[in-house]
Amino acid sequence: MTTDKPLQIAVVGSGPSGCFLAQALNRKRPNDIIIVFDQLAAPYGLIRYGVATDHQQTKSITRQFDRLFAKENVKFAGNIEIGADIKIEDLREQFDVVALATGRPNARQLDVPGKDLEGVYTAADLIYSLNSFRGKTDVFSTLGEHIVLVGGGNVALDILRFLIKEHTDYDGSDINDDALEAYLDAPVKSVTVLNRSSIDEAKSDSAMLRELGSIEGVRFSSNHSPKDGLDENSAAARRRAAVDSLVTDQPSTPRVEVGFWFSTAPEQFLGTDTLEAIQIHETETHESSEIHADSVITAVGFEADDKSPIYKGHESLMRITEDSGRIEPGLYRTGWLKRGAVGTIPANRACAQDVAKEILADIDGNHIHTATEKRGIDGLRHHLAEDPISFAQWVLANEKELSLAEVNRVRKKFVGQQGIIDQATTQS
Ligand SMILES: Cc1cc2nc3c(=O)[nH]c(=O)nc-3n(C[C@H](O)[C@H](O)[C@H](O)COP(=O)(O)OP(=O)(O)OC[C@H]3O[C@@H](n4cnc5c(N)ncnc54)[C@H](O)[C@@H]3O)c2cc1C
Structure with missing residues (x-):
C-alpha cells in the first residue's frame, strides 16, 4: 500500500x-x-x-x-x-x-439469591433515565424510604448524590426533570452504602466523597475504624479524611441519613415477590446480619x-x-x-x-x-x-436542545433517539 x-x-x-x-x-x-x-x-x-x-x-x-x-x-x-x-x-x-x-x-447484575425480586435495581436503571437515554421509569416513584446502595466506586457515589440532593442542587444541570420530580415527590430517608472493600481499598475518589459535603441536610456515618501510620498523600488517607470530614460536620435536623458500611457485602436479597430485607456479611469477621430495605440499587460495574x-x-x-x-x-x-x-x-x-x-x-x-x-x-x-445522521445534522438537534432549556437547566435533552433524528432530518 x-x-x-x-x-x-x-x-x-x-x-x-x-x-x-x-x-x-x-x-x-x-x-x-x-x-x-x-x-x-x-x-x-x-x-x-x-x-x-x-x-x-x-x-x-x-x-x-x-x-x-x-x-x-x-x-x-x-x-x-x-x-x-x-x-x-x-x-x-x-x-x-x-x-x-x-x-x-450494560450494568453488571449482582449474582446473589433474590436478585430478581421487585425492588432490586441497577445503577443503569436510574442513570440512563436521568440522562434521557430513555424515558422516566417507575423506579423513581417506587424506591421507598430506606435504600441500600451496593457498590463502592464513583458510579455508586453518582447515584448517592442523586438520592440525597434537593431540587435546587440541580441548577446548571441537564437532568431529566420528569424523573427528578417523580423521585422528589417521595425522596428517601436513609441510604446505606455497602462497600465490599475496606475504606483503604475502596474504589471511590476522595474528591467525589468531599463533594457530598456540600449537600445540605445530610447526616453521614461510617463504620470504619481509625488507623495510624498511613502516608497522608496516599489515596487511602485522602479517602479517610474525606469520610471523616463528612461524619464530623453534622446538621442538627437531618433530612436524610447516609451510612457508609465498609467491608460489608450482600449475601441475599430477601422477600417473597418484593424486596423486604438484605442479608449482609462482614467480609473480615464473616458475621451475618439482616437489614430492612425498601429497595436496593446495585452499582457494581459495567460489561x-x-x-x-x-x-x-x-x-x-x-x-x-x-x-x-x-x-x-x-x-x-x-x-x-x-x-x-x-x-x-x-x-x-x-x-x-x-x-x-x-x-x-x-x-x-x-x-x-x-x-x-x-x-x-x-x-x-x-x-x-x-x-x-451527519455531524451538521446533530448540531441542529443539539441547538434545539439548548434552545429548549428551562430555567436553571443548560439544555432539555430529547428522550431517546427519535426526537434527535426528527429534528436533524426535518431541519436539514
Ligand atoms: C454511569 C457512569 C458515569 C461515569 N462518570 C464518569 C465521570 O464523571 N468522569 C469520567 O471521567 N468518567 C466517567 N465514566 C467513565 C467513562 O464514561 C468511560 O471511561 C468512557 O465513556 C468509556 O469510553 P468508550 O468510548 O470506551 O465507551 P462509551 O462511552 O460507552 O462509547 C461507546 C460508543 O459506541 C457506540 N456503539 C456501541 N456499539 C455500537 C455498534 N454496534 N455500532 C455503532 N456504534 C456502537 C455507543 O453508542 C457509544 O456511543 C462514567 C461511566 C459510567 C458508566
Missing part, C-alpha cells in the same frame, strides 16, 4: 475512546478520511448518557470533539449500527483500517452488551486485554471494549493514543494490505435504508 493515498479509516463508536482515537490519527495523518460511526443519532457515548447530569464540567470535554468533527475529513455517521446495518466484514472491505470503540454499556449483533461470530472481541489493541493488521479496538469497564475519560485518551501508535506503525510498515480500491462509506450506501 502506498502511504500517500488518503486512507479510509472507520472508527466504530463515538464515545471518548473513539473520538480520542480519531483525534490521534487525524493529528498524524490529516489527509486520511475518518468516519466515526455510532448506533445512536447523538455522538459521545457515555459522556452524554452516563456521566452524571450535575457534572457538566466533565461533559464539556465534548467541545474538543466538536472541533474534531468540524474538520472536512473527519465525519460522524450516526444512527448506523455496525453488526446490524453494516457487518464488520463489509466495513473492512471498504475501509483500510477499522477500529472498534463500542464500550461496555459488554453480549447480545449486540456486532459480536455475533466475533465473541473474542469482548475479551479484556491490557496488551495490544491490534486484533489483526487492519482491525483494532480501544477504550472500555479493550480494557474492560474501568477508568475515567482521560484513561481512554492514553489508551487511544497507544492504539493509534499501533495503527500508524502497521500503516508505515505496510502491514495493512488492500486487495481492491476502498471506497469508504460511499461503498456501503447500498446497505443503508437511510442516510447516516
Whole structure:
C-alpha cells in the first residue's frame, strides 16, 4: 500500500475512546478520511448518557470533539449500527483500517439469591433515565424510604448524590426533570452504602466523597475504624479524611441519613415477590446480619452488551486485554471494549493514543494490505435504508436542545433517539 493515498479509516463508536482515537490519527495523518460511526443519532457515548447530569464540567470535554468533527475529513455517521446495518466484514472491505470503540454499556447484575425480586435495581436503571437515554421509569416513584446502595466506586457515589440532593442542587444541570420530580415527590430517608472493600481499598475518589459535603441536610456515618501510620498523600488517607470530614460536620435536623458500611457485602436479597430485607456479611469477621430495605440499587460495574449483533461470530472481541489493541493488521479496538469497564475519560485518551501508535506503525510498515480500491462509506450506501445522521445534522438537534432549556437547566435533552433524528432530518 502506498502511504500517500488518503486512507479510509472507520472508527466504530463515538464515545471518548473513539473520538480520542480519531483525534490521534487525524493529528498524524490529516489527509486520511475518518468516519466515526455510532448506533445512536447523538455522538459521545457515555459522556452524554452516563456521566452524571450535575457534572457538566466533565461533559464539556465534548467541545474538543466538536472541533474534531468540524474538520472536512473527519465525519460522524450516526444512527448506523455496525453488526446490524453494516457487518464488520463489509466495513473492512471498504475501509483500510477499522477500529472498534463500542464500550461496555450494560450494568453488571449482582449474582446473589433474590436478585430478581421487585425492588432490586441497577445503577443503569436510574442513570440512563436521568440522562434521557430513555424515558422516566417507575423506579423513581417506587424506591421507598430506606435504600441500600451496593457498590463502592464513583458510579455508586453518582447515584448517592442523586438520592440525597434537593431540587435546587440541580441548577446548571441537564437532568431529566420528569424523573427528578417523580423521585422528589417521595425522596428517601436513609441510604446505606455497602462497600465490599475496606475504606483503604475502596474504589471511590476522595474528591467525589468531599463533594457530598456540600449537600445540605445530610447526616453521614461510617463504620470504619481509625488507623495510624498511613502516608497522608496516599489515596487511602485522602479517602479517610474525606469520610471523616463528612461524619464530623453534622446538621442538627437531618433530612436524610447516609451510612457508609465498609467491608460489608450482600449475601441475599430477601422477600417473597418484593424486596423486604438484605442479608449482609462482614467480609473480615464473616458475621451475618439482616437489614430492612425498601429497595436496593446495585452499582457494581459495567460489561459488554453480549447480545449486540456486532459480536455475533466475533465473541473474542469482548475479551479484556491490557496488551495490544491490534486484533489483526487492519482491525483494532480501544477504550472500555479493550480494557474492560474501568477508568475515567482521560484513561481512554492514553489508551487511544497507544492504539493509534499501533495503527500508524502497521500503516508505515505496510502491514495493512488492500486487495481492491476502498471506497469508504460511499461503498456501503447500498446497505443503508437511510442516510447516516451527519455531524451538521446533530448540531441542529443539539441547538434545539439548548434552545429548549428551562430555567436553571443548560439544555432539555430529547428522550431517546427519535426526537434527535426528527429534528436533524426535518431541519436539514
Ligand atoms: C454511569 C457512569 C458515569 C461515569 N462518570 C464518569 C465521570 O464523571 N468522569 C469520567 O471521567 N468518567 C466517567 N465514566 C467513565 C467513562 O464514561 C468511560 O471511561 C468512557 O465513556 C468509556 O469510553 P468508550 O468510548 O470506551 O465507551 P462509551 O462511552 O460507552 O462509547 C461507546 C460508543 O459506541 C457506540 N456503539 C456501541 N456499539 C455500537 C455498534 N454496534 N455500532 C455503532 N456504534 C456502537 C455507543 O453508542 C457509544 O456511543 C462514567 C461511566 C459510567 C458508566
